[in-house]
Amino acid sequence: MGDRLDYIGQRIPRKDGPAKATGRAEYTADIRLPGMLVGRILRSPVPHARILNIDVSKAIGLEGVKAIVTAKDAPGIKHGFVETPRYPPDQYPLATDKVRFIGEEIAAGAATDPYTAQEALELIQVEYEPLPAVFDPEEAMRPGAPEIHPTHPKVREPYGNIGGKTETEWGDVEAGFSESHYVRQDRFESHLRTHGYLEPQVTLASFEPGGKLNVWTSSQGPFLKRAKLARTLGLSFSAVRVQKAYVGGAFGGKIDLFSHEFCAALLSMKTGRPVRIETSREEIFSAYRHGQPLIVEIKTGVKRDGTLVAQEVRVINNCGGYRGSGVVIIFLAWGFIMLPYRLPNLKYEGYAVYTNNPLRAPQRGHGAPQVRFAVESQLDIIAEELGIDPVEIRLRNAREPGEQLPNGDNVHNCGLKECLEKAAEHTSFRKRYGQKVSAPSPNTRVRRGIGMGVSSYFGGSLIYPNSSSVVVKMNDDGTVTMLTGALDIGQGAETILCQIVAEELKVPVEEIQVIAADTETTPVDIGVWISGNAYVSGNATREAATRVRRKLLEIAAEKMEAYTGDLALENKSIYVKGSPGKRLTYGELVAASIQRRHGDPIIGEGHWRTMRDEPYHPSLASTKGRWSENYAFDVQVAEVEVDTETGKARLVRAVTAHDCGFPINPLLVEGQIDGQVSMALGHAFLEEVIMEEGRTVTPNWLEYRMPTIHNVAVSEHIDVITEHYEKDRPYRTKEVGEGYVSAILAAIANAIYDAVGVRLYSTPFTPEKILKGLGKIR
Amino acid sequence: MKQLIELSVNGETYELAVEPQATLLEVLRNDLGLTGTKEACGTGECGSCTVLIDGRPVLSCLTLALDCTGQDIVTIEGLAEGERMSPVQQAFQDCGAIQCGFCTPGMVLSATALLEENSRPTEEEIRKALEGHLCRCTGYNKIIEAVNKAAGQMAARQK
Ligand code: FES
Ligand code: FES
Numbered sequence: 001m002g003d004r005l006d007y008i009g010q011r012i013p014r015k016d017g018p019a020k021a022t023g024r025a026e027y028t029a030d031i032r033l034p035g036m037l038v039g040r041i042l043r044s045p046v047p048h049a050r051i052l053n054i055d056v057s058k059a060i061g062l063e064g065v066k067a068i069v070t071a072k073d074a075p076g077i078k079h080g081f082v083e084t085p086r087y088p089p090d091q092y093p094l095a096t097d098k099v100r101f102i103g104e105e106i107a108a109g110a111a112t113d114p115y116t117a118q119e120a121l122e123l124i125q126v127e128y129e130p131l132p133a134v135f136d137p138e139e140a141m142r143p144g145a146p147e148i149h150p151t152h153p154k155v156r157e158p159y160g161n162i163g164g165k166t167e168t169e170w171g172d173v174e175a176g177f178s179e180s181h182y183v184r185q186d187r188f189e190s191h192l193r194t195h196g197y198l199e200p201q202v203t204l205a206s207f208e209p210g211g212k213l214n215v216w217t218s219s220q221g222p223f224l225k226r227a228k229l230a231r232t233l234g235l236s237f238s239a240v241r242v243q244k245a246y247v248g249g250a251f252g253g254k255i256d257l258f259s260h261e262f263c264a265a266l267l268s269m270k271t272g273r274p275v276r277i278e279t280s281r282e283e284i285f286s287a288y289r290h291g292q293p294l295i296v297e298i299k300t301g302v303k304r305d306g307t308l309v310a311q312e313v314r315v316i317n318n319c320g321g322y323r324g325s326g327v328v329i330i331f332l333a334w335g336f337i338m339l340p341y342r343l344p345n346l347k348y349e350g351y352a353v354y355t356n357n358p359l360r361a362p363q364r365g366h367g368a369p370q371v372r373f374a375v376e377s378q379l380d381i382i383a384e385e386l387g388i389d390p391v392e393i394r395l396r397n398a399r400e401p402g403e404q405l406p407n408g409d410n411v412h413n414c415g416l417k418e419c420l421e422k423a424a425e426h427t428s429f430r431k432r433y434g435q436k437v438s439a440p441s442p443n444t445r446v447r448r449g450i451g452m453g454v455s456s457y458f459g460g461s462l463i464y465p466n467s468s469s470v471v472v473k474m475n476d477d478g479t480v481t482m483l484t485g486a487l488d489i490g491q492g493a494e495t496i497l498c499q500i501v502a503e504e505l506k507v508p509v510e511e512i513q514v515i516a517a518d519t520e521t522t523p524v525d526i527g528v529w530i531s532g533n534a535y536v537s538g539n540a541t542r543e544a545a546t547r548v549r550r551k552l553l554e555i556a557a558e559k560m561e562a563y564t565g566d567l568a569l570e571n572k573s574i575y576v577k578g579s580p581g582k583r584l585t586y587g588e589l590v591a592a593s594i595q596r597r598h599g600d601p602i603i604g605e606g607h608w609r610t611m612r613d614e615p616y617h618p619s620l621a622s623t624k625g626r627w628s629e630n631y632a633f634d635v636q637v638a639e640v641e642v643d644t645e646t647g648k649a650r651l652v653r654a655v656t657a658h659d660c661g662f663p664i665n666p667l668l669v670e671g672q673i674d675g676q677v678s679m680a681l682g683h684a685f686l687e688e689v690i691m692e693e694g695r696t697v698t699p700n701w702l703e704y705r706m707p708t709i710h711n712v713a714v715s716e717h718i719d720v721i722t723e724h725y726e727k728d729r730p731y732r733t734k735e736v737g738e739g740y741v742s743a744i745l746a747a748i749a750n751a752i753y754d755a756v757g758v759r760l761y762s763t764p765f766t767p768e769k770i771l772k773g774l775g776k777i778r
Numbered sequence: 779m780k781q782l783i784e785l786s787v788n789g790e791t792y793e794l795a796v797e798p799q800a801t802l803l804e805v806l807r808n809d810l811g812l813t814g815t816k817e818a819c820g821t822g823e824c825g826s827c828t829v830l831i832d833g834r835p836v837l838s839c840l841t842l843a844l845d846c847t848g849q850d851i852v853t854i855e856g857l858a859e860g861e862r863m864s865p866v867q868q869a870f871q872d873c874g875a876i877q878c879g880f881c882t883p884g885m886v887l888s889a890t891a892l893l894e895e896n897s898r899p900t901e902e903e904i905r906k907a908l909e910g911h912l913c914r915c916t917g918y919n920k921i922i923e924a925v926n927k928a929a930g931q932m933a934a935r936q937k
Contacts, residue, residue, distance in 0.1 A: 011874075013871050013872055013874065014871070014874070014876060014877075016879070017870070017871040017876050017879075018863060018867075018871060019879075020876050020879030020882050021854075021863055021867040021868075021870050021871055021876060021879075021882055021886060022814070022854065022855065022857070022858050022863060022867060023812070023813070023814015023815070023853065023854035023855045023883050024814065024855075025879055026813070027813075027816075027880070029813075029817070030807075030813035032811070195914075196912075196914045197878075197880075197914060198816070198818040198824065198826055198878065198880035198881055198912065198913070198914055199816075199818065199878070199880045200817075200818065246878075246879065247878060248816070248818070248878045248879065248880030249877075249878040249880060249914050249915055251914070280820065281818065281819040281820065281821065281823075489878060490877035490878025490879065490915050491877065492877070667874040668874065670874065670920075671874050671877055671915070671916060671920060674916060674917035674919045674920065675877065675914075675915050675916055675917045676917075677917055678916075678917030678918065679914075679917075700819070700821060700823055701819060701823035701824060701912065702823055706912055706914065707917070707918075708909055708911075708912065708918075709904075709905045709908045709909055709911070709913075709918045709921070709922070710905055710909060712917065712918045712919060712922070713917075714919075715917060715919050
């Protein structure tokens, strides 16, 4: 139809920017309530033990202490990131009989000030009977390893500590390997990293006498938190209200229920006073959920021309003391393997293995960086063996638009090939790859290399609460209010949803008020942790705004005695095309609607659910069932410099060619890409949570080195537009928040190889590994 | 034992009774309700608690409130003139240098201090001025762009 777009696709600065730039934005830790107490958590100092006794009597006696809670005070209901019949909840919010990792929550206290709260914890006496512990997943799998939990009943192999398994296969891999021209097997490993959100984990809970629990918590969506809090506390959903506060970053680390949230609530219920628990950075590093390193063993067979024939992949995940999202990542790892390239034969198995480490969380990309590092590194090795250039081998295998995936999903308007071509052209990849050039600096021991990676990411799936709804209401003066359950965690959710309303109604973004992320006053939302915000919440918003537009047009047609088709919207008014003088303002139309439509002040609602016809999410065990409606694709090129004397490598330039459908707000999309490039750079070179026997020895930002402003790569963006925004048509835009942290990691590894001929099989890419590869050290 | 002190914050003078071990960060946030100053680590590693003391960026989590009497403290709340954001704040907003916003107050204050001293900083000087600030969201690209933009605007204004 070719409507002119005034707001969609524009570089509109974020709506909450001024509040954040001036210090007015209120984060959870900034909220103060009268009589508020400080809560603190007592954590296990041992990795695996039976709890024989907990004595809190001395702590309770301390002046200023208002309550101490242990498992005895809790309803004894378990929870889990996944709660299905196959994977029932396996964790109590407060340890009951056993502790399974250092840092596990044992008790919590609330006092009038932090010092007293801390002192109280020190007075709690816990008697442990230590049990043998195991930290390495492959050791934990061996028969005879200490048992943390029994192996899942449905796992047939004689392994120990298996929390879950994903298994799937299609075609015939054995036949595929035997008809392949070249077959190779490699093993890739990744290391432990963490989210590094700046805002600590923090919760404020306030239990009102009438039985209402009000909660503010740094999260990725209030609805999941409400559900899990209500369930573990034995309250009804309507007794729990989770409200919005600004969130200082999350990256996957604030999704699920955390014990500090449960404890703040329980302490508030016990004392009748508001309780805030804010975690220290050391606690976050030592006891909270980090990302998930994977071991990826991959055997691949190809034709002489590089066409993929068969792949056999085995993934092992170290999921810590409880399942957490450990059984999700072994499902997702399968997905990230099969997405970008055609693969006629695949055999996949993934294991989630219990160990005595803190449990784990999704971390931006949720397995994709680890998996793509393996696949893309091996693809480059294969290309070299066959004498094919990295771009050609990828083009040969890249999925085409409209292709059906083996799980029944469709890649629809997949722009992967265009991304490949554009990224290669923009960086003169074909000309520069394999040149082993020296860096343009007098210091010739520095070599420069270029490398490529490919990735794909899903945009929304069916996991509670499965859908989004939005309400758009007109105000008397013609401005607009939007109610959405979506939470802005820095990615710009509120801004893009406003742009959609602005576009549908031709109302400036500044004149749209957003009420967000409050379980009581806003409709349900899928949550900002499954890469479905722009698509699922976005389409719900579009529907709600469309309804409002239709109502406005109908009443205008009636008042101006015109056909709706002859009317146009402009700057909070509707006029008759061709005679712009004939015009009614939105304010006038709202008044008319109230008068002529039984008091209707013009409200529209919209709902969206991805994969409408699917009853459930796909099977985590077998991968059967549909996974997502939309897949984003990206090709990233890394240019690195490697110092052959010191072994130090650095990312100089990152080019991201990506198909996210269409960017609703290019400014925000670029921000997402830059942030992901930076995170990948940290993954590649700087960051590592080092644990010894379950104890974190890098519990701060001096030892866990995140990129600083001295570690910035030039980041360039190429939009491959495969979708358009049109009025009255659902759009199929894709995700941008997680997918672009992956291909670039692989690209860096491939670029290091290009620079100095060192192939890296594990992250991080340290000077030591590079010097070893160069034969300079042993 | 609490001690009585006078603090000058954003041009206003406050009389306060503070514990000798209280940090400036605690006093700003808890006693004065100036929660724009953020705490991400409390141990001097991230820069999010930065305020300006006599025009220079200081980590308020490592500064005792007692030591700040007689000094001129500026927090993020003190930069805008009414509704109008300062050039640095505006540039952060326009360039997309803000995402979650938790690092923003500290970044903005350090950038402000830099530009007051040096209205035409090189990129290296910008990096130097902001090297103590962690940002996990933006990758810093747009932050550097924003400081450059603000510098240009401030220089143009001075002409
Ligand atoms: S809070 Fe002061 S440096 Fe991190
Ligand atoms: S904007 Fe989130 S840490 Fe900088």
